Amino acid sequence: MPSTDRTIRVGTINVTVRTSNRTTLDVTVTKRGDIVLRGPHTTTDTDAAALVERRRAWIYRRLTHLAETLPHNPLKHLTTGEEFTVLGQPHRLQITPDTSQQRPLTSIRDPRTGDRITLHSSTAP
Structure with missing residues (x-):
């Protein structure tokens, strides 16, 4: 059974x-x-x-x-500027218009502004 x-x-x-x-x-x-x-x-x-x-x-x-x-893991919101930790490194989220030529989700390393994750607005809920 x-x-x-x-x-x-x-x-x-x-x-x-x-x-x-x-x-x-x-x-x-x-x-x-x-x-x-x-x-x-x-x-x-x-x-x-x-x-x-x-x-x-x-x-x-x-x-x-x-x-x-339990580790403190607050709920994250998909808004521009929200910070996420990826492989131990902080990344800021940037939501871009869908007209951008970039792929829907990219990770960009910029020594001036820090690491960031770029996400198309149609992909974000």
């Missing part, structure tokens, strides 16, 4: 219950902070909730650890 997924809520925690041909229950916290409980096909929501309740302190410790150790 193939694995199946369903989501349950245990208190304030959303848990993905993934059942397969395994025989034991296990709970993990993914790098994205999702809580996944793996178990046999016979796993009920009550079984899953009981395990999450027993492991609640561990789950919160893992989530706290993830929040403290």
Whole structure:
């Protein structure tokens, strides 16, 4: 029988219950902070909730650890002047009109203005 997924809520925690041909229950916290409980096909929501309740302190410790150790990567917007790091080097984004003869996406190294990435406006969302 193939694995199946369903989501349950245990208190304030959303848990993905993934059942397969395994025989034991296990709970993990993914790098994205999702809580996944793996178990046999016979796993009920009550079984899953009981395990999450027993492991609640561990789950919160893992989530706290993830929040403290994840790099700070703010959401970038595709606007002229936005800075992106490419291969460890900062590059400024320049959005150009589509009439430009350049390719849709180019990287330009200019000692006066610094590295920049040029993107056609039709390519930017």
